Amino acid sequence: MHTQQQSYLVRCSFSSESIAMDFPHCAATFFLFALLFSTTKAVDPCATQSDTSDLSVIPIYSKCSPFVPPKQESWVNTVITMASKDPERLKYLSTLADQKTTAVPIAPGQQVLKIANYVVRVKLGTPGQQMFMVLDTSNDAAWVPCSGCTGCSSTTFLPNASTTLGSLDCSGAQCSQVRGFSCPATGSSACLFNQSYGGDSSLTATLVQDAITLANDVIPGFTFGCINAVSGGSIPPQGLLGLGRGPISLISQAGAMYSGVFSYCLPSFKSYYFSGSLKLGPVGQPKSIRTTPLLRNPHRPSLYYVNLTGVSVGRIKVPIPSEQLVFDPNTGAGTIIDSGTVITRFVQPVYFAIRDEFRKQVNGPISSLGAFDTCFAATNEAEAPAITLHFEGLNLVLPMENSLIHSSSGSLACLSMAAAPNNVNSVLNVIANLQQQNLRIMFDTTNSRLGIARELCN
Ligand SMILES: *[C@@H]1O[C@H](CO)[C@@H](O)[C@H](O)[C@H]1NC(C)=O
Ligand SMILES: *[C@@H]1O[C@H](CO)[C@@H](O)[C@H](O)[C@H]1NC(C)=O
Ligand SMILES: *[C@@H]1O[C@H](CO)[C@@H](O)[C@H](O)[C@H]1NC(C)=O
Secondary structure, eight states, X not given: OXXXXXXXXXXXXXXSSSGGGXXXXXXXXXXXXXXXXXXXXXXXXXXXXXXXXXXXXXXXXXXXXXXXXXXXXXXXXXXXXXXXXXXXXXXXXXXXXXXXXXXXXXXXXXXXXXXXXXXXEXXXXXXXXXXXXXXXXXXXXXXXXXXXXXXXXXOOBOGGGOTTOEEOBTTSHHHHHSTTEEOOSSSOOBOEEEEEXXXXXXXXXXXXXXXXXXXXXXXXXXXXXXXXXXXXXXXXXXXXXXXXXXXXXXXXXXXXXXXXXXXXXXXXTTOSSOOEEEEESSTTSOSSOEEEEEEOOTTSTTOXXXXXXXXXXXXXXXXXXXXXXXXXXXXXXXXXXXXXXXXXEEOHHHHHHHHHHHHHHSOSXXXXXXXXXXXXXXXXXXGOOOEEEEETTEEEEOOHHHHEEEOTTSSEEEEOEEEOOOSTTOOEEEEOGGGTXXXXXXXXTTTTEEEEEEOOOO
């Protein structure tokens, strides 16, 4: 509690011309923040959905989520456990290359889902059946466990209880848009697909169509996978909502309804009571928001690539050879923004350069903690430099809560980023959840741009 407040005060003192500055009345905001915390017990954010087309985005282990963490762990250990899955996620994001290919509340998802996730509450079918689906900006397809599924948890979608369910066969255009589909060479058949997920899991599903209700919006005939079997432990128990860039994603399927625009604000991982929001469509998006172009990679059509041109630590522009950040559609190299990775990962030489500069500017000794290799005495935190991500046309000064994480005792502060796994496919930098907290991230696929604005959504 105390450190939270301190970090807000630090954040308010930024004075460069950057995103963090779009934070108008610092004191008022701070007061509001304190107020929210002090009244948490009286508020039940789970009871109501907003009356707009915003969806709540809830951390998977928040109060509003049906998923219960296996045991009470300290927040930092939870993040470390979650982050230990990142290398698999990065490997998985790399494999995506090789295959053919309104506001809603959001909450973070943790141990239960094995990967750090945020879930949104949707309704599928008619009458609507409630499901808490993981939000994934790096996948296109949506899928949910269906009744009779082998290896799924107990909450499943019952297709036979919906009056609006439609089937899709192999001849439908949608079938060939799904990664991993399989169809017989001749004759008609249901459209089946088998996808890997999260690096260690896979599923098989039948492509179907049914209505999906997102807050007050109903999309009839939404195409998604009805899961028949899963293997491995990383398949989100109540399914996944793909918000990627490809043709089968929610945003593409909704077409004119959302004009290719959505945004989310992820609440702090620590936020148990509060939810962020997913806003679908251009209405209600921030009026003035700084943007950077989205880059399209035809070999990885689902991913949201951005043009990261440099990183600063404090006032120092870290010396990074430009070829280590450059976008290359053929190798997959470049930087993506992802809702499913926990901590930001840079390819090794880039991370080492950032970390070394950071270490120079804080008072040592430096120690490590789980995935974090740059920890120092929290008593020296006031001198910790801010990290600025320079995107083409947009500088993002990370709020301190997005660049530092504390040990459970509070005695250490650690730089909350890490190196990508160092293997042959390691060419991708991933801007992850922890660095996106309390920012509104707007994806405008129609105009191919990404917007970022400060917003407290805890
Ligand atoms: C739907 O199927 C499930 C099992 O597959 C069954 O338990 C349930 O009773 C069925 N519901 C209806 C409405 O037929
Ligand atoms: C999907 O396909 C892979 C490779 O063929 C297989 O090992 C896996 O068991 C399949 N997954 C499911 C859930 O059937
Ligand atoms: C990224 O931004 C830099 C600096 O503005 C520019 O020179 C470069 O062409 C951009 N890269 C792409 C792929 O757009």
